[in-house]
Amino acid sequence: MVTISDYGKYDTTWCPGCGNFSILEAMKQALVARGLEPHQVLFISGIGQAAKAPHYLNANVFNGLHGRSLPVATGAKLANPELTVIVESGDGCSYGEGGNHFLAAIRRNIDVTLLAHNNQVYGLTKGQASPTSDEGFITKVQPGGVASAAFNPAVVAVAMHAGFVARAFARLTDNLSDIIQQAIAYRGFSLIDVLQPCVSFNKVNTFAWYKSRCYPLPKDYDPTDWYAAVKTADQWGDRIPVGVIYRNERPPFEEHFPVLSQGPLVGRDVDRMMLKKIMEGYA
Amino acid sequence: MVTISDYGKYDTTWCPGCGNFSILEAMKQALVARGLEPHQVLFISGIGQAAKAPHYLNANVFNGLHGRSLPVATGAKLANPELTVIVESGDGCSYGEGGNHFLAAIRRNIDVTLLAHNNQVYGLTKGQASPTSDEGFITKVQPGGVASAAFNPAVVAVAMHAGFVARAFARLTDNLSDIIQQAIAYRGFSLIDVLQPCVSFNKVNTFAWYKSRCYPLPKDYDPTDWYAAVKTADQWGDRIPVGVIYRNERPPFEEHFPVLSQGPLVGRDVDRMMLKKIMEGYA
Amino acid sequence: MTRNTINVLIGGEAGQGLVTIGEILTKSVARSGYSVVVTQSYQSRIRGGHNSFAIRMGADEVIAPQEAVDILVPLDKDTVRIHREELSPWGLIIMDEALDIADDQGIKVPFKQWAPDKFLNIAALGVVSYLIGLDEELVSQTMNKFFDKMDQETVKENRLVLEKAFRWTADQPLSFQKLPRVSHASDRLVMNGNEAIALGALSAGLKFYSFYPMTPATSIAVNLAGKSEKMGIIVEQAEDEIAAINMAIGASFTGAPSMVGTSGGGFALMTEGVSLAAMTETPIVIVVSQRPAPATGLPTRTEQSDMELVLHSGHGEFPRAIFAPGTVEECFYLTRKAFELAERYQGPIFILTDQFFADSYRAIDPFDIEDMSPVNPSYALTSSSSPYRRYAFTDSGISQRMLPGISKHLVVADSDEHSEDGHITEDLTVRQRMVEKRLKKGEGIKAEVLPPQLQGDEKPDMVLVSWGSSKGAVLEAASQMRSNGKRIATLHFTQVWPLVSEQFSEHLQKTRELVCIEGNATGQLARLIRRETGVLIAKQVLRYDGLPITPEYILRKLCSN
Amino acid sequence: MTRNTINVLIGGEAGQGLVTIGEILTKSVARSGYSVVVTQSYQSRIRGGHNSFAIRMGADEVIAPQEAVDILVPLDKDTVRIHREELSPWGLIIMDEALDIADDQGIKVPFKQWAPDKFLNIAALGVVSYLIGLDEELVSQTMNKFFDKMDQETVKENRLVLEKAFRWTADQPLSFQKLPRVSHASDRLVMNGNEAIALGALSAGLKFYSFYPMTPATSIAVNLAGKSEKMGIIVEQAEDEIAAINMAIGASFTGAPSMVGTSGGGFALMTEGVSLAAMTETPIVIVVSQRPAPATGLPTRTEQSDMELVLHSGHGEFPRAIFAPGTVEECFYLTRKAFELAERYQGPIFILTDQFFADSYRAIDPFDIEDMSPVNPSYALTSSSSPYRRYAFTDSGISQRMLPGISKHLVVADSDEHSEDGHITEDLTVRQRMVEKRLKKGEGIKAEVLPPQLQGDEKPDMVLVSWGSSKGAVLEAASQMRSNGKRIATLHFTQVWPLVSEQFSEHLQKTRELVCIEGNATGQLARLIRRETGVLIAKQVLRYDGLPITPEYILRKLCSN
Ligand SMILES: Cc1ncc(C[n+]2csc(CCOP(=O)(O)OP(=O)(O)O)c2C)c(N)n1
Numbered sequence A, B: 001m002v003t004i005s006d007y008g009k010y011d012t013t014w015c016p017g018c019g020n021f022s023i024l025e026a027m028k029q030a031l032v033a034r035g036l037e038p039h040q041v042l043f044i045s046g047i048g049q050a051a052k053a054p055h056y057l058n059a060n061v062f063n064g065l066h067g068r069s070l071p072v073a074t075g076a077k078l079a080n081p082e083l084t085v086i087v088e089s090g091d092g093c094s095y096g097e098g099g100n101h102f103l104a105a106i107r108r109n110i111d112v113t114l115l116a117h118n119n120q121v122y123g124l125t126k127g128q129a130s131p132t133s134d135e136g137f138i139t140k141v142q143p144g145g146v147a148s149a150a151f152n153p154a155v156v157a158v159a160m161h162a163g164f165v166a167r168a169f170a171r172l173t174d175n176l177s178d179i180i181q182q183a184i185a186y187r188g189f190s191l192i193d194v195l196q197p198c199v200s201f202n203k204v205n206t207f208a209w210y211k212s213r214c215y216p217l218p219k220d221y222d223p224t225d226w227y228a229a230v231k232t233a234d235q236w237g238d239r240i241p242v243g244v245i246y247r248n249e250r251p252p253f254e255e256h257f258p259v260l261s262q263g264p265l266v267g268r269d270v271d272r273m274m275l276k277k278i279m280e281g282y283a
Numbered sequence C, D: 001m002t003r004n005t006i007n008v009l010i011g012g013e014a015g016q017g018l019v020t021i022g023e024i025l026t027k028s029v030a031r032s033g034y035s036v037v038v039t040q041s042y043q044s045r046i047r048g049g050h051n052s053f054a055i056r057m058g059a060d061e062v063i064a065p066q067e068a069v070d071i072l073v074p075l076d077k078d079t080v081r082i083h084r085e086e087l088s089p090w091g092l093i094i095m096d097e098a099l100d101i102a103d104d105q106g107i108k109v110p111f112k113q114w115a116p117d118k119f120l121n122i123a124a125l126g127v128v129s130y131l132i133g134l135d136e137e138l139v140s141q142t143m144n145k146f147f148d149k150m151d152q153e154t155v156k157e158n159r160l161v162l163e164k165a166f167r168w169t170a171d172q173p174l175s176f177q178k179l180p181r182v183s184h185a186s187d188r189l190v191m192n193g194n195e196a197i198a199l200g201a202l203s204a205g206l207k208f209y210s211f212y213p214m215t216p217a218t219s220i221a222v223n224l225a226g227k228s229e230k231m232g233i234i235v236e237q238a239e240d241e242i243a244a245i246n247m248a249i250g251a252s253f254t255g256a257p258s259m260v261g262t263s264g265g266g267f268a269l270m271t272e273g274v275s276l277a278a279m280t281e282t283p284i285v286i287v288v289s290q291r292p293a294p295a296t297g298l299p300t301r302t303e304q305s306d307m308e309l310v311l312h313s314g315h316g317e318f319p320r321a322i323f324a325p326g327t328v329e330e331c332f333y334l335t336r337k338a339f340e341l342a343e344r345y346q347g348p349i350f351i352l353t354d355q356f357f358a359d360s361y362r363a364i365d366p367f368d369i370e371d372m373s374p375v376n377p378s379y380a381l382t383s384s385s386s387p388y389r390r391y392a393f394t395d396s397g398i399s400q401r402m403l404p405g406i407s408k409h410l411v412v413a414d415s416d417e418h419s420e421d422g423h424i425t426e427d428l429t430v431r432q433r434m435v436e437k438r439l440k441k442g443e444g445i446k447a448e449v450l451p452p453q454l455q456g457d458e459k460p461d462m463v464l465v466s467w468g469s470s471k472g473a474v475l476e477a478a479s480q481m482r483s484n485g486k487r488i489a490t491l492h493f494t495q496v497w498p499l500v501s502e503q504f505s506e507h508l509q510k511t512r513e514l515v516c517i518e519g520n521a522t523g524q525l526a527r528l529i530r531r532e533t534g535v536l537i538a539k540q541v542l543r544y545d546g547l548p549i550t551p552e553y554i555l556r557k558l559c560s561n
């Protein structure tokens, strides 16, 4: 049986007090709770502080380019649908540089879990605004405050009828772990937008700021009601709901490929007789 | 006084019967109705059949790369806020290759009108699926039918609280022209998603298909009601509402730049005394 | 230009169906045992404008396009205006009498008398087929096969029109010189460059192809998608080129031999991904199908101006190989070779082609598909050492590759500089060794480079240097010059990187004159050769108007220069 | 290595404030009239790890970093472990007695006795300042200015700690050789490479800067953003690098002199846009600040491995210029020059720098800002001909540029091949002329190329060839070798493209030995020189471990080679 210790313990390069630590813990808990062994899991990440997370546990890892983890995850999952594929990256990575892939992943409903560490700032590059930074957020390169509206990934995902949409708060670790488990279990694309305090660069959306605002969705909340979910996802400000906001039963992308019903592509031979026939079609 | 003929008449490279012709006409009508002279208008486009539109009227034109017209438009408008900047491009250009810029333009609320010729297909490259192609749409590269959900630009834009969101049908030319006028008048980002029959490559979403489905929003429709607008924008299938779906009063992006209150950046001198002081700050 | 071949050019507006007649005629000619080279020229629009489809055919091997036209088939008046002066002295213009053009080489055909307008194409096909000496039955069969799912009624009508066309032409007092009879195998295939790349990839074991549509690369996707279910592969249209290459890298990482295809602008977007493949040491084959640039340029025309781009694409330094096939057979075999190298050296390998070649049909003998095994995978299913280290240092620079999820070994790949175990590092000693490890693989790639092909006179007065798709044109121009008594050799590169000076620099030094022939405006291969050998090729024949290099073009430039 | 300069290295974890002491010390040294070269080395993390800030200072001009450390200021134990062996024989380690390290070159300072922990930095600053001979009052003032908006209480405490540190050090029996007195102007500025680029751009008339954050280019944005309101410019963070360059092109098109800055991976994403700027003939300045690659590589370290990438970036063929400044002054002036060329030749012009240089503070004399006019705009407000043709053919290839909306003339720009009026065309004759027009501009660029700088012996036995940020290190290494009796010259390129062979190839031929010195693993400049001149530079000193080239590194390699 898999235990937390199978996922190891590593030194990190994160700042003391960073919200990333709880996310890492919640992730390990969730993997163990799902009975997944390290080799069954593939983490894919981009570049940023959050994107280093996969280096800090035992699993398969592809730590790719800033903003490009979802396409890598899509290819990886299509080539081996048996892997549990989890993308972990920051808000900049997932919604900024990677915005177009975010839309495409939702449209595909590829069976990948995107866990976005949303600290509303670019951490690794030292504190520029991210797409989720609140309007007016002041940084060294936005001395007059952010002029764009903040990107709300949850409401966009729900509006697009994404398969599974959740918001979480890093320090509600059990709640987060539970959501991660549901997301992994979900067969299709699952988004978990995790609010994560950055103690070094975000002095506005702090631990206390999130804590006083985040409230779990009520027990009787119905995540299958799309229209209600849009409103729930849109909520931001004094009250921020966390939990599974929306889910539906769209078939996962992989199901559209008959070839994948037999499992991974690796090791499949080339059907030379078929290929010969195909070639002869060029006569 | 400006007249239609000021906008000229050109040979096009479009197929006879294409929906683009009516869009071109509606655009000219709208420009004239707004009293805009050709030199006051800057058209920016990407690459595709739709993106050729600006070549077919008299105006300033920047015909850039596939998918990248919104950033060009943003820069152009910021450098000269007095220009009326209109982006015309296809669905592939605007929502596919350019998806990330679509999100960013909405967030900025830059005073640019995006008129997307949405034929639900890649025309110029001969009929591949576009982001707006309906699920199941069959093409030479999607022989099993499109497996991704169709992108609904209107619902995403509304969900993001875009400034001005409209859908139109190319052949309802007057309605379209009216919407274009409103969009140009709107101070902020305006999206007009124009359903446009492609007679060569889209044999599903034909003129008749659109015609039987598109209905104008009722007179008493309130485009300032966000929550209702989400539902309206989401409607697709047997009934497709056309008209101004949503609008709000967010300040346009340009207003965040004090320097722009004095008009275009061109020709401004360098304040050398100020620069000297800045330099001395490095002591 | 030569009477050994016949060059038929069909011209008209986009949408008039000229590609249809062109393809049926090409297939008929090939099935009759002749050799063909097709040149397609079209505009970036769907309807209207002016397009052409030229088929040069011969009993002996035809290797290059030809500008002079022997039979012109204009589907509109414009075609005559545009192509009239290309007509050879013995050439004919086969035109609908309704076109109303007076021309003493023109043959007015009463198409309208035989059938309604929509059969005009078939009628023209019949006339041309008769003129060049094809068998009516064979043309008819080819046509039926082409129109696959047609109702019996139309089949019959087509046949009837063809018959009328043959009969009418036979009755004309024409002395056009038919193709000589040949007894070649009739199982010849008709395939263009992109089709051969697709087929080569399938035979090599391709399992994943991702792309974003872009002319002239899209037809690779079309060819693969059409076969995806049968061959058990995945073909996925990505949201953009960046996604395309990153998806392919992801698929390759988890075990699917992967390829992407695009053209210049799309490739520019992929270059960060190229660097990622190199850093993570993930095998990937990248096809770049060139067209005139900068920027959008001329989307449907041809050029050879992205060689330097491909060679230096991706930030940082890493090894790569670039193949530039010059025949359809090479497209097939070099694609296989590209997969081999990608697997063996675990990184990006390129195939550089162009619009001319992508669309250029040729008659070829079938490949021995049955005897060709897919490329050996480079991954191992078990590891000798535990814990497994993805980037273990070795003498060759090649580390054992494993796949995630296939064994209990964990596979860690990183875009940051990493240690042997794949985890991010800032140890600068490790950095240095990793740079050396990656570059080391370049030596292996170099050791299996395909040398350029030297042909022609042993002691040439002039050596023509070229690469990629211009191969046939250069060879033909050289042989033409030789028949005029000149001593000419050709040195053609089908692999443009790495260049191994020892393989060819002596050939460059043993001649009085060197001429580099390239489809670009700055002489990229010439520059590269100088960089790698020090030899300056001062004289260049360059073409950059969007059209392919032809033997005539080379000869014109060499004489006038 | 030399006793003319003092090299102070402050090391510790990220977040310990070593940059703060480093910067105050640097400014104090500069204001005292000395010359400095700062080398910052840091990891890709926000807290922890090991970073260092080294200040080499001297009364004469200091031009390069130095590895040997004369005063080591460890803020943690790790620093001693990592840097101990760099300590010069006369070097000192200034450490908190609490660090508990026994070292006979170590000076244990009772920091904790003077003030609480948070003043440790100031205390260390005081000790070092005294040792190198700075004036207490000047250091104190510099400190106050640095901590700008501090309350009076803290100012007083800081002052007190400084005083204690000075007094304590004066009482120690130390014979450390202070800097000689100098009587230089005290209005020297302290500026790093990126700051000088930002300032140069402002003085040239920059009005629009768009970027996506990427180390080591981000500090350009930070510098510009901080001044944007005062200078009336727009600084915009884009959603990605593709947007950044396209925005800048848009802004330039409507009249704002524009610049973008990024590093390798971000630049790879911009390359399609580079091609767009070339095709539409839109002026743009592009700063590429290099770091070790491929892929993410080592984000906070230095390298010179993207020269070939930049030179060949963008699909298709078009002219460009690439500047590679070697001093902070050159950063300023070459940025101005880049704007000039961008305006004049209407296309992409590059500045190639790197992390070492981006972060390397130097003491410089103020620029004559008042006397420097902004770059002349290339656009005209009225047109001589009507209708205005954006791409009118001219002898120079340069067409009159106009701006949309400024007059009644319509301005049409196109990414497709276009005719003179800017509208899309498929006329292949026009295509050919447009290619020639664009390339023609390259001749103009070539005519104003900055020749490489030849220095040193007239009849050298060895010529050291280099480019960009390694300038100082190479010059110093050469002078070191000369003082050892060798005949050495240096040939340094501050513009790496175009290369004009006539300007320098004879220098390469008049020596027995050529050595190319580059911060990469494959010798990119050497290759380029061979390509352009035929001259092979067989011997190379390359560095690719992420650290800057130092005089010592060069000497070590040249002796061991
Ligand atoms: C193409 C590219 N552009 C920019 C960068 C620089 N970069 C590295 S991390 C980062 C932002 C990180 O922000 P986020 O994704 O929110 O992660 P965080 O550090 O906040 O966890 C950026 C811009 C890069 N590595 N690659």
Ligand SMILES: Cc1ncc(C[n+]2csc(CCOP(=O)(O)OP(=O)(O)O)c2C)c(N)n1
Binding pocket: B047, B048, B049, B050, B051, B065, B066, B089, B090, B091, B092, B093, B094, B097, B117, B119, B121, B122, B123, B124, B125, B130, C212, C213, C214, C215, C241, C265, C266, C269, C296
């Ligand atoms: C970077 C890049 N990728 C791909 C292309 C090829 N391309 C040209 S137009 C087009 C799609 C056009 O579709 P859409 O935007 O819907 O316009 P339409 O032709 O349907 O009007 C594509 C993929 C390109 N020019 N540049």
Ligand code: SF4
Binding pocket: A013, A014, A015, A017, A018, A019, A020, A049, A050, A119, A123, A124, A197, A198, A199, A200, A201, D046, D047
């Ligand atoms: S910079 Fe912010 S997000 Fe990154 S590790 Fe530190 S606290 Fe966490």
Ligand code: SF4
Binding pocket: B013, B014, B015, B017, B018, B019, B020, B049, B050, B119, B123, B124, B197, B198, B199, B200, B201, C046, C047
């Ligand atoms: S291909 Fe379609 S969209 Fe393009 S011009 Fe023809 S009908 Fe219109």
Ligand SMILES: [Mg+2]
Binding pocket: A048, A090, A091, A092, A117, A118, A119, A120, A121, A122, A123, A130
């Ligand atoms: Mg973040």
Ligand SMILES: [Mg+2]
Binding pocket: B048, B090, B091, B092, B117, B118, B119, B120, B121, B122, B123, B130
């Ligand atoms: Mg379209």
